[in-house]
Amino acid sequence: MIGYQNIMDNIAKAAKKNKDKGQIASYIPELACIDINKFGIHLIDADNNNFSTGDALEGFSIQSVSKVLSLAHSFGLVGNDLWKRIDVEPSGDPFNHLSLLELENGIPRNPFINAGAIVVADILVSHLKNPKKDFLNFVQKLANDKTIRYNEKVALSEKKTGFRNYAAANLLKSYGNLINDVDTVLDFYFHQCALEMNCKQLASAFFIFMNHGKCQRGKSYLNINQVKRINALMLTCGFYDEAGEFAFEVGLPGKSGVGGGIVALLPNTYCIATWSPGLNPKGNSKLGMAALEELTTKTGHSIF
Secondary structure (H helix, E strand, O other): OOOHHHHHHHHHHHHHHOOOOOEOOOOOHHHHHOOOOOOEEEEEEOOOOEEEEEOOOOOEEOHHHHHHHHHHHHHHHHHHHHHHOOOOOOOOOOOOOOHHHHHOOOOOOOOOOHHHHHHHHHHHHHHOOOHHHHHHHHHHHHHOOOOOEEOHHHHHHHHHHOHHHHHHHHHHHHOOOOOOOHHHHHHHHHHHHOEEEOHHHHHHHOHHHHOOOEOOOOOEOOOHHHHHHHHHHHHHHOOHHHHHHHHHHOOOOEEEOOOOEEEEEEOOOEEEEEEOOOEOOOOOEHHHHHHHHHHHHHHOOOOO
């Protein structure tokens, strides 16, 4: 059996000593208050064994990691009709750029850039009776944890500073690719990004993408073809204009968020979540990326 705990403990020790931890995402005021020295990892293997180190049980704002969960929920509701409104190609641009959206007539390149995630949010607003409550319930069920909540302070902070997201939503609306009211969709979107979870909860929620669409309790949420497509999108688009670097260095499907969280998985083997709030220039967790590269190197396990 691979010694995950020993490998993770060694990674955490090295991370704590590393003086270059990146930069906090201060453009969201509530995130600017986070201690840059925080670092946690949690891994769940295919047999439901849990391995944890560092600050893995401390909650943080998952931000764009939530886009995978909203995609899974919408994909389960509308199936392949989803792809009539969103493409599946890497953008090669930062997550909040809008130039391609206008060039491509209001069809976002993929569901993980902000414009694509806003279309996904619009789909959920259309299909859920109480979107914020129902989506939170979906995430709680995936993770088998009813304590997961939205951080209302972060949601409000994003609403006050989310000018580019308002621009993206209005541009989508102008092309007929946003059905609901802009403010309604963005209120849901800001709350989605403000989900507060810890590394264990995140790894638990993403277990379905490692386990053919079934959660840890054996309940199916997606079919195998849907899981295959979401995992493919995580590999090619999960880190925006650094997706190639992550595939090259780490070799796993994954998703990052500007709160410093990263989730990655090896199908049929494990799901892992890391948290280190300092970001590199591309907006991905600097030490989280390094930790996952070290893990796949030490274990010899990647999709390649």
